[in-house]
Amino acid sequence: MNASTINPEEVAKFEAMAAEWWNPDGKFKPLHKFNPTRLDYIITHICTQFNRLRSAPDSLKGVNILDIGCGGGLLCEPLTRLGATVTGIDVTEANIKVARLHAEQEGLDIDYKIISSEELVKKKITFDVVLNMEVVEHVGDVDLFMKSCGQLVKPGGLMFYATLNRTAKSYLLAILGAEYILRWLPTGTHDWHKFLTPQELTDYLTLNGMHNLDTAGMSFMPLTGKWHLSKDLGVNYIGLAQKQYD
Template sequence: MKIHPDTEFDEGQKMQSTGTNTIDAGEIAKFEAMAAEWWDENGKFKPLHMLNPCRLDYITQQIAGEFGRDLTRDKPFEGLRILDIGCGGGLLCEPMARLGATVVGADAAERNIPVAQVHAEQSGLEIDYRHTTAEALVDDGEHFDVVLNMEVVEHVADPQGYTDACAALLKPGGLMVCSTINRNPKSYLMAIIGAEHVMRWLPKGTHEWQKFITPDELYGLIEKAGLRPVDRMGFVFNPITWSWSLSPRDLSVNYVTASVKPE
């Protein structure tokens, strides 16, 4: 199946929640226009494909540590229900499914869902993909052991409301892994000037610097949502080796956090 992206955003096509709606229509339109390229490693999502091994390393280590799972075993996440909110084309959903988890992939951009579904079918994976929002899932009474909230919070209209919804989706003792981009001169240079204008990894306007969130601000959102932050780490790009790595000290641009819901 070939998906033809369209830059038009049809508000009527989007789902409605009885709770607060944190969707930013302009942000959704950006990602709908790129939907067909999710699995093209040299396309518009090339930076995400490059970052993905580093993201997965952090995510799997945090889940294994929180739930006492042995990553050397076959299907170590069996029995865990994981939500990837803002799942895009399924770059995180598929590895989680291969590790044995029951996975729900949710995205507010409707055109992402058939792309993810077709790729999962081709990969022989059963993943529950849904065109929906965090708020709508809360309204439906859904609960998960793990919520993956990766590179989404900087794109929503109401970061606190969105974080509150993600927290409400966690079971007591559950884990949320959340990543975003810091807001400072370096992040403007690297994430916008470098990635969008110089390297042209992303279309111009993909990110808005004023929507970036500092680590302390994100911790504040997480704590106000009733979760307890337990870890944060930087994703650092090395232009010489052309690779990403984790850093406990350098959170200056991309970074990730882990937080738990008290039992």
């Protein structure tokens, strides 16, 4: 049997929640809450690396971006509005249906595909920027997934990543707190054992021809109800790496 990054249990989980993607008070409320922070991180670093003016309304014009595990398109749409050419892929059919419908309603041209990263590699296309955001902890084969992510980045291109650290603190806050006590997420959304430490993720990047440029923590401030970048990598973290030239 061919290796696959697809985890059927995870697909079924997100199929059941797909209709909630664009409801800011629904099951993806936490994602809506920290979306501005991760978007700012992505846009700022793309502009820095590609010498773009951050304040320009079309600052990402001509940048070819792939969002792996795009869900309902929460990252794809704002990046498209800044001029980027965006492809969003997901193995959950219901997610892509929601993403396509919402993009059509917004008048946005986004190329959504129901396909896995390893299948997309076979089409022999690469991108200036690949987004690997909150997805690695849900795949069935991390080795294959990280390899395919690296193969989809052009030499000199960027990969952004975001996931959860495997620490006692993340179990307390991301599992017990977010899922069981505060009910921010449906119970069972995450499996703590599938979380990766920053070192483990960096090792995968190096193995697949990527050089890590930055890693930052993402922390929630209860008093403001907002997320911000921090030095605390104990729970959520975000970063970027650059594909090495051959």
